[in-house]
Amino acid sequence: MRSFLLSLLLVAGVLLQGRSQQFSGAVMVLHGGAGNILPSEFNPAQEATYREALTLALRTGYERLKAGASSVEAVQAAIHVLEDNPLFNAGKGSVFTHDGKNEMDAAIMDGSTLKAGAVADVSRIRNPIDGAIAVMQRSRHVMLVGPGAEAFAGKAGVTLVDPSYFFTEKRWQELQRALARDSLDALKGDSSSAVLPPVEHPELMFGTVGAVALDQQGHLAAGTSTGGITDKMNGRVGDSPIIGAGTYADDATCGISCTGWGEYFMRTVAAKTAADLIRFKGWTVGQAGHALIDSIIPALGGDGGMILLDARGNGCLVFDTPGMFRGWVSRDGKISVLMYR
Amino acid sequence: MRSFLLSLLLVAGVLLQGRSQQFSGAVMVLHGGAGNILPSEFNPAQEATYREALTLALRTGYERLKAGASSVEAVQAAIHVLEDNPLFNAGKGSVFTHDGKNEMDAAIMDGSTLKAGAVADVSRIRNPIDGAIAVMQRSRHVMLVGPGAEAFAGKAGVTLVDPSYFFTEKRWQELQRALARDSLDALKGDSSSAVLPPVEHPELMFGTVGAVALDQQGHLAAGTSTGGITDKMNGRVGDSPIIGAGTYADDATCGISCTGWGEYFMRTVAAKTAADLIRFKGWTVGQAGHALIDSIIPALGGDGGMILLDARGNGCLVFDTPGMFRGWVSRDGKISVLMYR
Numbered sequence: 236m237r238s239f240l241l242s243l244l245l246v247a248g249v250l251l252q253g254r255s256q257q258f259s260g261a262v263m264v265l266h267g268g269a270g271n272i273l274p275s276e277f278n279p280a281q282e283a284t285y286r287e288a289l290t291l292a293l294r295t296g297y298e299r300l301k302a303g304a305s306s307v308e309a310v311q312a313a314i315h316v317l318e319d320n321p322l323f324n325a326g327k328g329s330v331f332t333h334d335g336k337n338e339m340d341a342a343i344m345d346g347s348t349l350k351a352g353a354v355a356d357v358s359r360i361r362n363p364i365d366g367a368i369a370v371m372q373r374s375r376h377v378m379l380v381g382p383g384a385e386a387f388a389g390k391a392g393v394t395l396v397d398p399s400y401f402f403t404e405k406r407w408q409e410l411q412r413a414l415a416r417d418s419l420d421a422l423k424g425d426s427s428s429a430v431l432p433p434v435e436h437p438e439l440m441f442g443t444v445g446a447v448a449l450d451q452q453g454h455l456a457a458g459t460s461t462g463g464i465t466d467k468m469n470g471r472v473g474d475s476p477i478i479g480a481g482t483y484a485d486d487a488t489c490g491i492s493c494t495g496w497g498e499y500f501m502r503t504v505a506a507k508t509a510a511d512l513i514r515f516k517g518w519t520v521g522q523a524g525h526a527l528i529d530s531i532i533p534a535l536g537g538d539g540g541m542i543l544l545d546a547r548g549n550g551c552l553v554f555d556t557p558g559m560f561r562g563w564v565s566r567d568g569k570i571s572v573l574m575y576r
Numbered sequence: 577m578r579s580f581l582l583s584l585l586l587v588a589g590v591l592l593q594g595r596s597q598q599f600s601g602a603v604m605v606l607h608g609g610a611g612n613i614l615p616s617e618f619n620p621a622q623e624a625t626y627r628e629a630l631t632l633a634l635r636t637g638y639e640r641l642k643a644g645a646s647s648v649e650a651v652q653a654a655i656h657v658l659e660d661n662p663l664f665n666a667g668k669g670s671v672f673t674h675d676g677k678n679e680m681d682a683a684i685m686d687g688s689t690l691k692a693g694a695v696a697d698v699s700r701i702r703n704p705i706d707g708a709i710a711v712m713q714r715s716r717h718v719m720l721v722g723p724g725a726e727a728f729a730g731k732a733g734v735t736l737v738d739p740s741y742f743f744t745e746k747r748w749q750e751l752q753r754a755l756a757r758d759s760l761d762a763l764k765g766d767s768s769s770a771v772l773p774p775v776e777h778p779e780l781m782f783g784t785v786g787a788v789a790l791d792q793q794g795h796l797a798a799g800t801s802t803g804g805i806t807d808k809m810n811g812r813v814g815d816s817p818i819i820g821a822g823t824y825a826d827d828a829t830c831g832i833s834c835t836g837w838g839e840y841f842m843r844t845v846a847a848k849t850a851a852d853l854i855r856f857k858g859w860t861v862g863q864a865g866h867a868l869i870d871s872i873i874p875a876l877g878g879d880g881g882m883i884l885l886d887a888r889g890n891g892c893l894v895f896d897t898p899g900m901f902r903g904w905v906s907r908d909g910k911i912s913v914l915m916y917r
């Protein structure tokens with residue numbers, strides 16, 4: 236019965252004009268977040284800055300792969316570019332929590348060993364993806380959070396910064412607008428706002444970055460880094476650092492990085508579900524990605540996007556938001572970058 | 577190829593004398609941790625205290641179900657009994673981190689709605705499962721960690737305590753023994769101990785508690801609560817609070833709670849993988865549980881146990897450690913409790 240419903244939903248999903256690219260011969264796929272990314276929101280100069288940043292990230296990752304680096308190193312290099320660029324909601328440019336802090340999450344997974352590392356709720360690691368990689372490579376744990384994660388990262392040689400490094404005026408103003416709306420909603424009669432979380436701000440929610448790479452040894456790695464969602468409660472952890480939710484890689488199936496309304500990706504264990512559709516049902520990355528984004532996640536009320544790459548170079552970028560910053564590199568170095576549907 | 581290997585491993589797993597109970601007609605399954613639980617480690621009086629505690633937890637959950645409570649309420653009631661009992665590594669009785677703190681994790685998932693809640697790295701929530709339930713029912717988030725989780729729980733009416741509430745002499749002595757061994761290992765020549773994590777202490781690692789219940793409406797819920805592993809790094813989060821790793825529930829497949837070496841359950845996304853074997857391949861809870869515990873997790877070097885219950889009352893308790901505190905209640909109220917193989 237569930238299978239039948241799933242099939243129905245899949246058909247419905249495709250009819251709802253699935254938004255995706257599917258291609259072969261790729262060595263890296265990348266996203267800079269899904270959300271309200273519409274042509275009307277960007278002037279040509281702004282659009283160019285996003286395209287340049289995405290292109291630079293892809294080229295940086297590609298150069299590492301061409302030089303023989305591992306897929307983990309290539310993912311790290313590409314994500315560094317986006318974390319260091321305040322345009323994206325990761326590293327510098329991360330959004331603010333309800334209490335005006337930057338609390339970041341990141342994860343990495345190595346598809347050849349199924350080793351993984353994650354940090355969450357960190358405010359002092361300049362490049363959170365580096366913290367995640369340190370956890371994977373230099374600890375026996377998979378996930379460290381908060382000050383414990385920062386202390387470990389510092390000892391492992393990862394660059395720490397003062398939390399003020401992450402301040403950007405644009406994100407601060409986004410928080411102020413969200414807080415103003417919270418107040419308005421509270422005035423409308425909800426007196427329990429001390430307990431209830433901030434209201435949702437769908438247009439502010441997305442902007443996570445992520446990449447999946449395929450190296451010359453045929454191994455996959457996937458990584459994701461995010462500032463989370465504007466106005467989130469302190470201590471909130473989303474899907475990005477959860478292995479199987481926002482990040483997953485296995486040479487035998489594919490590498491995946493997600494972006495969107497994280498709670499829904501956590502409840503559906505989105506990335507592992509997609510990998511299991513490939514592993515247990517023989518589906519392609521395109522079929523699996525569409526099942527999650529067109530059917531399984533919307534069925535609960537969520538939305539967002541997902542990038543997938545398998546060890547044969549088959550890729551899929553899929554989303555159900557107005558747009559997603561995204562791109563891929565093919566084996567011959569050709570870079571493709573897209574923002575809108 | 578992977579499928580073939582999996583089949584081989586499955587056969588090998590069965591030959592390696594799978595340790596499990598499988599039964600039908602159950603309304604609750606429960607565990608109090610897997611580990612070095614051998615008859616030689618317990619005198620009759622000690623054994624009786626464990627059996628009594630497990631029986632009380634099962635009876636408490638059963639009484640709630642019989643009174644028409646939801647599966648979430650039954651799981652909460654059963655886990656309270658184990659969290660409040662210092663015999664188990666959850667709530668009062670939690671193990672200590674490397675730095676001598678108690679940092680607890682817990683999660684709940686409602687199989688009828690796929691809603692979920694989790695807290696991690698909390699030191700002030702008397703019953704961490706209550707924190708997880710508050711996150712599920714009273715926030716729009718799925719996971720909160722650290723002081724943010726505690727502040728939310730307090731506002732939501734969950735009982736907070738001073739961290740000293742969680743001190744027990746027995747767990748403190750376990751940490752001292754672990755630290756002594758760390759020092760010995762460091763003396764043996766590892767000068768990088770400032771970065772490297774504590775050594776492994778397999779005999780101290782387990783003791784998580786968890787339960788899955790099936791209510792009169794036919795809905796499943798699963799919950800898990802833990803102090804983690806003795807001598808863990810500060811900020812370490814294990815599999816218990818990760819939806820899809822240590823905890824998962826879906827009426828369409830089953831409810832699951834895991835115990836063991838959490839990092840391996842995270843890397844294999846153990847609970848969701850078991851649920852997907854049921855959903856995508858039509859396996860039983862017994863087949864799915866054995867695949868994880870006999871094959872998929874040992875293939876990476878991990879061990880532990882898992883309890884599964886589906887919406888038709890089919891249950892499986894499976895582990896590959898010397899023993900697992902475990903039990904189940906049938907529809908007619910018959911309680912079965914086991915410790916050893």
